[in-house]
Every structure is written in C-alpha cells, then in structure tokens.
Amino acid sequence: MTRAALAGVSVFALGYVLAEPLHLPVLLYDPWTGGVTLSSAVATRSMRYFGDLLLATLAGLAAAGLVHRLPARMPIAVAATASLSLVALDVLYYLSRLLGAS
C-alpha cells in the first residue's frame, strides 16, 4: 500500500510539473465562455489548471494501481526519498517562477 502511494505521489509530482513546460495536451477551460477544449496551448486566457491537475491525478492513480500489482523491488525508504525529492523539485520550480516574476 505504501509503495503504491509513494509511486502515485512521484508520478503525480512529475506529471503535474511537466505538463505545462512539455506542452502536453490537456483540457482547457475558458472562464469567459464556459467552453472546454483539448489543447496544448499555454499562453491563452483559458485555464490549464484543471487539465494539468486531471492529467497528473490520472497518471498518479495509474502508477499507484500498477505498483500495487507488481512485486516490491525497491526499499520503502528509497521510494519515499525519491517521492519527496520530486515534490521538493516541484516546490523549488514554482518558487523560482514566483521569484523570477517579481
């Protein structure tokens, strides 16, 4: 269970942070018209947040489901270190964007 949870967190963190820089196609929501489109655009007035979150959630759930079925190969401490490192990288990336914009 813990290995599956750690795999889910790792893939979520990876998918969430990479979806925008890699221009992965996600659902975009236009709050002015209420329209929903599937697109890889990053600089429109539409919102990518819902799509990025959905993509990362689905990827994380898939990874957790997969690891839950596979035999354990990595010690939990190593998997936890990898997961928390990926989360830390996400945090640093978003903090750097905040500081870069100021």
Next chain:
Amino acid sequence: MNDRALLLAHAVLGFAAVFSGTHQAAHAVVAALGRPHRRALRRFAFIAPAAVIAQAACGLAIYPAYRVRVRAGFDLHAPMVAQLFELKEHFAALALALVIAASAAGGFDRRPEARWPLAALSCVGAALLWTAAVIGLYVTARHPL
C-alpha cells in the same frame, strides 16, 4: 450556489483540511516514534482525504470566478499577488496528492518500515496545506470575490 457562499465554504473546508492534515501528520509521527495509533490513523485515512477533496472541489468551483473578477485586476495592479495565488494553487495540488496518499497508506499499512516514510509524506503534505491556506487568506484579504 452564490460565489461568495462558495468562497466561505472553501475557507471553512480549507481550515478542516489544514487541521485534519496536521492531525493526521501528528499521529503518523507519533506512530513512527514507536507508539502506534492504529485507530486514529484508520480514522484519519478517511477524514483527511475527505476534507482535502471537499476543499479542493470547492476551490475548483470558484476558480473561474476568481479568474474573471479578480485576476485581471491583480495582473494590472498587483502582479506579485497574482503569482502568489498561482503558487498557492500549485501547493494545494501537491498537498492533495500527499495527504491522500499518506492518509490512505497510513491507515492500512502496519509494517514498521513504512512508518517514517509515511510520517515524512504526511508532514510535507500538512506544511504545504498550511502554506496554501495562509496565502489564500492573504489573497482574499487583498481582494475577495
């Protein structure tokens, strides 16, 4: 539902998420120190994810209204606040994954070697929830919906 009522619900559910996430993290640390709190961890395996998912759903519901009514003003007059709000959203997304994963695993995995990793996951999730909550309160104080 009215957007302001949704904002209030988001705030109340946000506090519920922060406190349940913190409570779960505290139980996970105590369990890692050798005093297993199985009943509490089992209880928070449901309470913390429910609170975090409910506040996230409420936040997602009012996000479009924020973009239309508030964000444009921030972009013109306070771009740093707009960026802070973006940071809050990213932290909330990461906290969502961490709290759900740590709570679900913590409630059902009784192996001793899983205790410290789950405690670390829970603590990082709770820290991100607190940060998101404080930024959310600041942004709302600057310009509510």
